Amino acid sequence: MKSTLSRGAAAIGVAALLGTSVVSTTDAVAQATRIEESAVTLSSGSDGRAELWVRLEDGSEHRLAFADGSIVVDGGAVGTYEPSGELVAEWREFLREHAGAEAAELEEGLVDLSERLGARDADEEDAESWRSLGRKLLEILRDVLEDDAEATAQTGPRSTISAPDGSRLTIAPGGVQLDELLGQLDRLRGALEQLGGAAARSTDNLALIVHDDFAIGGGEAVDGNLALLGGELDLAGEVRGNVLILDGELLLDDGARIEGDVLQVGGDLSLDGESITIVGEIVSDFPATGVAEAPRAERADETPVARERADRVTRGSTRRGPVARFARNLGRAGEGLMGALTFFVTLGAIGLLLVYFAQSRLETVADTVRHEFARSFAMGLAAEVLFFPALIVLCVLVITWPIVPFFVFGTGLALVAGYLAVAHGAGEMFARRRYRYEWLERIRRSNSYYYMLSGLVLLLLPFAATAVLWILGGTAGFVRGIVAFLAAVGTWILMTAGFGSLLLTRAGSRSVVVDWSDAGSHTGAGFAVDDFDVRPGAGGSSGDDHPGDATTSDGSTGPEGEGPPSRGEDDDA
Amino acid sequence: MRSPLLPALALAVAASIFAPAPASAQGWRDFRVARQAGDIESLDVELLYGAGRLSVEPSGAPFLYDARVRYDTERFQPVRAWEVDGGHGRFRLALTSVDDETSSATVRLEDWDVDFDLEDLRDSGNELGELEFELHPRIPTRLRLGIGAARSRLELGGLSLSSLEILTGASETDLAFSEPNRVSMSELVLKAGAADFEAEGLGNARFERLEFKGAIGDVSLDFSGEWTRDATANITMGVGELAIRIPEEIAVRIVRSSLLIKLDAPGFERVDRSYVTPNWDTAEIHLEIELEAAFGTVEVERF
Numbered sequence: 001m002k003s004t005l006s007r008g009a010a011a012i013g014v015a016a017l018l019g020t021s022v023v024s025t026t027d028a029v030a031q032a033t034r035i036e037e038s039a040v041t042l043s044s045g046s047d048g049r050a051e052l053w054v055r056l057e058d059g060s061e062h063r064l065a066f067a068d069g070s071i072v073v074d075g076g077a078v079g080t081y082e083p084s085g086e087l088v089a090e091w092r093e094f095l096r097e098h099a100g101a102e103a104a105e106l107e108e109g110l111v112d113l114s115e116r117l118g119a120r121d122a123d124e125e126d127a128e129s130w131r132s133l134g135r136k137l138l139e140i141l142r143d144v145l146e147d148d149a150e151a152t153a154q155t156g157p158r159s160t161i162s163a164p165d166g167s168r169l170t171i172a173p174g175g176v177q178l179d180e181l182l183g184q185l186d187r188l189r190g191a192l193e194q195l196g197g198a199a200a201r202s203t204d205n206l207a208l209i210v211h212d213d214f215a216i217g218g219g220e221a222v223d224g225n226l227a228l229l230g231g232e233l234d235l236a237g238e239v240r241g242n243v244l245i246l247d248g249e250l251l252l253d254d255g256a257r258i259e260g261d262v263l264q265v266g267g268d269l270s271l272d273g274e275s276i277t278i279v280g281e282i283v284s285d286f287p288a289t290g291v292a293e294a295p296r297a298e299r300a301d302e303t304p305v306a307r308e309r310a311d312r313v314t315r316g317s318t319r320r321g322p323v324a325r326f327a328r329n330l331g332r333a334g335e336g337l338m339g340a341l342t343f344f345v346t347l348g349a350i351g352l353l354l355v356y357f358a359q360s361r362l363e364t365v366a367d368t369v370r371h372e373f374a375r376s377f378a379m380g381l382a383a384e385v386l387f388f389p390a391l392i393v394l395c396v397l398v399i400t401w402p403i404v405p406f407f408v409f410g411t412g413l414a415l416v417a418g419y420l421a422v423a424h425g426a427g428e429m430f431a432r433r434r435y436r437y438e439w440l441e442r443i444r445r446s447n448s449y450y451y452m453l454s455g456l457v458l459l460l461l462p463f464a465a466t467a468v469l470w471i472l473g474g475t476a477g478f479v480r481g482i483v484a485f486l487a488a489v490g491t492w493i494l495m496t497a498g499f500g501s502l503l504l505t506r507a508g509s510r511s512v513v514v515d516w517s518d519a520g521s522h523t524g525a526g527f528a529v530d531d532f533d534v535r536p537g538a539g540g541s542s543g544d545d546h547p548g549d550a551t552t553s554d555g556s557t558g559p560e561g562e563g564p565p566s567r568g569e570d571d572d573a
Numbered sequence: 574m575r576s577p578l579l580p581a582l583a584l585a586v587a588a589s590i591f592a593p594a595p596a597s598a599q600g601w602r603d604f605r606v607a608r609q610a611g612d613i614e615s616l617d618v619e620l621l622y623g624a625g626r627l628s629v630e631p632s633g634a635p636f637l638y639d640a641r642v643r644y645d646t647e648r649f650q651p652v653r654a655w656e657v658d659g660g661h662g663r664f665r666l667a668l669t670s671v672d673d674e675t676s677s678a679t680v681r682l683e684d685w686d687v688d689f690d691l692e693d694l695r696d697s698g699n700e701l702g703e704l705e706f707e708l709h710p711r712i713p714t715r716l717r718l719g720i721g722a723a724r725s726r727l728e729l730g731g732l733s734l735s736s737l738e739i740l741t742g743a744s745e746t747d748l749a750f751s752e753p754n755r756v757s758m759s760e761l762v763l764k765a766g767a768a769d770f771e772a773e774g775l776g777n778a779r780f781e782r783l784e785f786k787g788a789i790g791d792v793s794l795d796f797s798g799e800w801t802r803d804a805t806a807n808i809t810m811g812v813g814e815l816a817i818r819i820p821e822e823i824a825v826r827i828v829r830s831s832l833l834i835k836l837d838a839p840g841f842e843r844v845d846r847s848y849v850t851p852n853w854d855t856a857e858i859h860l861e862i863e864l865e866a867a868f869g870t871v872e873v874e875r876f
Contacts, residue, residue: 194602264605271634277609277611278608278609279609279611280608281606281607281608281655282605282606282607282608283604283605283606283607284603284604284605284606285602285603285604285605285651286602286603287601287602287603288601288602288603288643478743478789478790481789481790481811481812481813481868484812484868485812485868488868
């Protein structure tokens with residue numbers, strides 16, 4: 001990096017960052033300087049003079065001397081030393097090794113020395129003097145180190161500048177293109193706004209901006225916020241503020257300490273060191289990579305937890321994999337369908353017997369349900385409500401005990417018979433409708449056996465659907481629950497209505513169906529419902545008919561014409 | 574006191590449902606928030622996650638918490654809060670909608686009117702984002718999770734949970750305590766909506782009282798684990814199937830509070846309205862279950 005930011009230009013540049021003015025970067029770039037000439041002075045004895053003099057390419061001269069217990073740099077004391085201490089011994093050793101050395105060798109040696117000085121632990125003897133000398137060396141060697149900045153992270157030079165508000169701000173390493181710095185800081189500020197809260201204001205208190213490889217050694221501290229705009233920042237020291245990462249990589253070494261938050265809007269963060277302390281939060285937020293092309297590798301079912309669970313499955317745990325779950329669901333569906341089929345076969349058998357032996361009564365009950373559903377349901381509900389009180393009465397009256405089994409059995413039988421009558425009615429309704437689809441027209445028939453079986457299919461269909469929904473597993477649990485609930489409630493309603501109809505018709509021995517359209521002439525009160533069975537063909541249903549081959553009155557088979565076939569036409573053998 | 578999780582969860586889920594679908598991957602971001610334990614001695618955590626994939630597990634690193642969220646900026650924004658009172662910390666994290674209309678406080682749990690299928694979630698790839706949350710294993714923590722329409726894998730074994738509350742909406746949740754909880758848990762509350770809920774290793778949770786409320790769905794509660802104390806469980810089911818697995822060495826008494834439950838509990842002896850295992854008088858650990866259900870089947874298996 002050949003271009004550097006001069007102190008004056010940097011100060012103006014930062015002033016621009018802080019909103020005071022904007023400057024051109026053209027004049028802010030100067031050429032790097034190197035050591036041109038050097039000289040070493042070493043007096044004998046541990047308390048003698050040990051001095052290094054250097055002249056840089058820009059003509060500036062610097063003198064670093066250990067004498068009489070004081071460390072003097074360019075005429076000013078920067079610290080003290082013990083005459084027999086490690087510091088002066090190290091300095092003298094350095095001078096002995098580099099006396100007469102080439103400029104490049106001396107530069108390299110000074111860099112190494114500055115690193116050793118900066119890494120000195122704070123609680124060691126003369127530690128402050130070591131660090132002071134190290135800082136002076138860094139200032140002198142700033143331009144030299146900028147040339148070497150691309151090599152490895154090191155305790156490099158910094159450009160310390162004064163902001164208009166009087167605060168000190170340092171850019172490290174020293175050289176940087178001002179316009180580039182401005183752009184990066186703008187990006188940082190914008191990205192931090194994404195995090196909201198106080199994060200966006202963290203750029204207002206920047207104490208150090210790092211834009212290239214840099215190191216902050218143990219014992220060093222940054223008073224304020226630190227922004228990493230690029231490069232690799234090796235942090236073993238302390239940051240008394242937030243660390244903002246726009247790009248590059250922050251390496252937290254052993255003993256690193258950050259008093260504030262680590263706010264990361266790009267780059268990388270490595271927490272490999274021991275005894276790292278971050279008092280605040282670690283917050284990062286930046287665009288996800290590879291979302292569209294390749295979904296993130298770890299889905300919820302591919303996380304370590306999920307994998308651990310999958311392992312447990314293979315070890316014989318009760319947890320099930322997708323195939324096992326599907327097989328289980330399939331089994332449940334089959335189980336449910338078998339249950340529905342069993343009910344169909346059982347009820348169907350009973351229903352067919354009913355049709356055979358008591359078709360007329362069954363039809364009467366079925367017609368009553370169809371035409372007087374509300375009455376039938378009300379009657380059935382009343383009977384169900386009265387069932388338990390009646391049972392209690394029968395139990396309390398000891399003499400009626402023999403009746404109790406018959407009462408209970410009879411009620412149960414009436415409920416089943418009523419349900420079958422409803423099935424018969426439903427099947428009849430199905431058969432008498434006209435359908436848009438030819439296949440539906442073909443499968444419908446007009447006889448009581450068919451009514452019974454097709455009606456049972458219709459009534460048991462919701463239960464079969466509930467069973468089939470098991471195939472979808474738990475995901476259809478809600479729908480399955482709703483269907484099951486509706487099926488149960490619907491069955492109860494129909495069974496109650498059938499039960500009521502059975503009671504109303506005295507087990508089908510009388511008809512109570514009223515055709516109100518024809519009953520208009522019967523205006524008087526007090527008529528019996530028996531008088532109003534005026535449905536077509538009602539007169540022919542009083543006997544115990546046996547069903548024939550569903551031949552219509554005109555000799556054709558099956559329903560035809562616009563209207564439904566009359567009962568007499570359909571069922572008379 | 575009504576749980577503040579409910580309206581917040583409703584908000585999050587409503588946001589996830591009503592918000593427009595993502596147009597491109599450009600709006601996806603990775604958000605992470607973590608904190609070292611420091612001087613924190615105990616912790617409250619509230620986590621609200623509307624839709625996507627969620628995993629919770631112990632942290633391997635020395636973080637008090639570590640949350641990694643992949644989210645769509647066109648629909649969500651992560652919101653967090655941290656408070657400290659002495660050695661007690663309280664952390665809250667939620668994904669809220671960026672749409673002001675859907676983030677209205679008037680959206681409530683019972684206002685959900687969504688046409689949402691969990692299968693859609695499975696097929697949506699990464700579109701609904703994900704949240705991976707890790708907790709410090711040794712800091713006593715009271716954890717509350719509000720999960721909307723999400724697939725959740727909660728591995729809470731090895732944590733130090735002093736209480737746990739999980740509220741799920743239309744979700745598929747797998748909860749596991751594969752290792753014993755490090756501290757005693759005063760209360761374990763699980764509330765599931767139209768959800769599939771599986772809990773494994775509940776014996777490791779070391780709970781004193783468990784409350785489960787399930788509305789609709791399939792629920793499996795496995796009480797295996799290292800039991801250290803007697804416990805009670807209040808289980809309420811709406812419509813659905815509930816499977817309960819309990820180790821043989823645990824003495825169990827089930828009190829059934831509803832006649833509409835089809836209870837299948839082989840190996841239990843019926844005493845009045847209770848079902849009791851034969852080892853009730855001899856076992857060291859006892860579990861009393863009060864069972865209520867509106868309509869459904871309960872299977873109890875001992876192993």
